[in-house]
Amino acid sequence: MEKYYLAVDIGASSGRHILGRLKDGKLSLEEIYRFPNGMKTVDGSLCWDLETLFLEIKEGLKRCREAGKVPSFMGIDTWAVDYVLLDDREQVLGKTYGYRDNRTAGMDDKVYEIICQEELYGRTGIQKQIFNTIYQLMAAKQKEPELLERAESLLLIPDYFHFLLTGVKRTEYTNATTTQLVSPATKEWDYELIDRLGYPKKIFGKISKPGTYVGNFREEISREVGFDCQVILPATHDTGSAVAAIPTTKEHTLYISSGTWSLMGTELLAADCSLESMKRNLTNEGGYDYRFRYLKNIMGLWMIQSVRKEFKEEYSYAAICEQASGQKIPSIVDCNDNSFLAPVNMIDAVKAYCEKTGQQTPENEWEIAAVIYNSLGKCYAETIEQIEQMTGRKYDRIHVVGGGSxxxxxxxxxxKYTGRAVYAGPGEATAIGNLLVQMLYNHEFADLKEGRACVRESFEIKKYL
Structure with missing residues (x-):
């Protein structure tokens, strides 16, 4: 009887159920279900609809049963930093805010009144992003203190879904590090920092490594979906899963996890929490087996996704790429500028940036796309330079994984911009990394290196020079 593993991979715009199995030494994938996702405006706030998302998770499980391909193991990964607060009856308190909501504006200053930015980076190694959980919790403390007072536990989004499935609360390590509240030395919550910030320590549960058994389905879930299953923690941060699936056995590899965000970096065995690393806005997010994902968050294909929705006609991404490739406009924008985080209109934001910086203003949609793509290329080149300076290593290739590959x-x-060979694929790296960790739990591979070798042999990797 064939053994199936299920990765539920939920991104900012869509989710998918990917079944995986090993066949003749190679990893085989099958998309069993796909569903939409997105932040919704609730009373002026950008929020996630977790109730609908959980219904979609269960629907995908039912599709597995209907297809006669029942998984023995499963795990869920999502985006980072967002969370729910639960009361003493395990009910969600307040809204489930999305990271693009503007409630965190000015919350960095509130945090720095308590701990300076240099000390905070030295303690956590995490890049400043205004949407990090540390700033979201400061917004809650300032604007909704009654919610924190009533809260008994905090769960990041994938941990909450695992709890709904099993009734067991687990806090997964890779995602926990993105809160900017975890020590890279102890791999645990920095409770002294949490106490100084005035956040209730009791809500932060024990942190567990990827590859930890959470539990089996609750009885009512098993009845509803028609089978039981072991839930295993993958790297629940989607980038953590994607990086686990890089198709190489070499150490010191440079990667871009390319999707809504571009996460560009390498892996370190020890975090670099130096002042110079902070100045370069590099981060040390947790990875599988306590590796550190030393990387920079770059706005990525969010900008292209946004302008595509604003175009007068509907075009495929392939068509946009083709048209953009023929443009000659030289203008470049800073992809990480805050004006591109959540603008009312991305096209207007790109034009305004070009005008403000004295560059040629794009006149049509194809020039807009060309400016964005070229700006990403330039940003990648600058980031490589910084990573090479910080690590003292030279990288001759870049592995691009995820949908953007x-x-x-x-x-x-x-x-072109980096002067490095680009190895693109696999596109479903996040789901693959999720599956690898489940398979490692079940001893299908000896270690991560063997799992990555299997990825390299199982999927097409395209090379660009």
């Missing part, structure tokens, strides 16, 4: 023009642009 399918964007041929962007891969060409990346090779």
């Amino acid at each position: 399918n964007a041929e023009y962007l891969n060409q642009i990346t090779a």
Whole structure:
């Protein structure tokens, strides 16, 4: 009887159920279900609809049963930093805010009144992003203190879904590090920091490594979906899963996890929490087996996704790439500028940036796309330079994984600006990394290196020079 593993991979715009199995030494994938996702405006706030998302999770499980491909193991990964607060009856308190909501504006200053930015980075090694959980909790403390007072526990989004499935609360390590409240030395919550910030220590549960058994389905879940299953913690931060699936057995590899965000970096065995690393805005997010994902968050394909929705006609990403490749406009924007985080209109934001910086203003949608793609290429080149300076290593290639690895023009642009060979694929890296950790738990592979070798042999990798 074939053994199936299920990765439920939920991104900012969609979710998917991917079944995986090993066949003749190679990893085989099958998408069994897909569903939409997105932040919704609730009383003026950008929020996630977790109730609907959990219904979709269960629907995908039912589709597995209907297909006669019942998984023995499963795990869920999502985006980072967002969370729920639960009361003493395990009910969600307040809204489930999305990271693009503006309630965190000015909360960095509130945090720095208590702990300076240099000390905070030295304690956590995490890049400042205004949406990090540390700032979201400061917003809650300032604006909704009664919620924190009533809270008995805090769960990041994938941990909450695992809890709904099993009734067991686990806090997974890779996602916990993105809160900017975890010590890279102890791999545990920095309770002294949490206490200084005035956050209730009791809500932060024990942190567990990827590959930890959470529990089996609760009885009512098993009845509803028609089977039982072991729930295993993957790297629940989607980038953590994607990096686990890099198709190489070499150490010191440079990667871009390319999707809504571009996460560009390498892996370290010890975090770099130096002042110079902080100045370069590099981060030390947790990875599988306590590796550190030393990387920079870059706005990524969020900008292209946004302008695509604003175009007068509907175009495929392939068509946008093709048209953008023929443009000559030289203008470049800073992809990490805050004006591109959640603008009312991305096209207007790009034009305004070009005008403000005295550059040629794009006149049509294809020039807009060309500016964005070229700006990403330039940003990648600058980031490589910084990582090489900080690590003292030279990197001759970049592994691009995730949905953005399918964007041929962007891969060409990346090779052009960085002067490095680009190896693109697999596109479903996040789901694959999720599956690898489940398989490692079940001893299908001896270690991560063996799992990555299997990925390299199982999927097509395209090379760009």
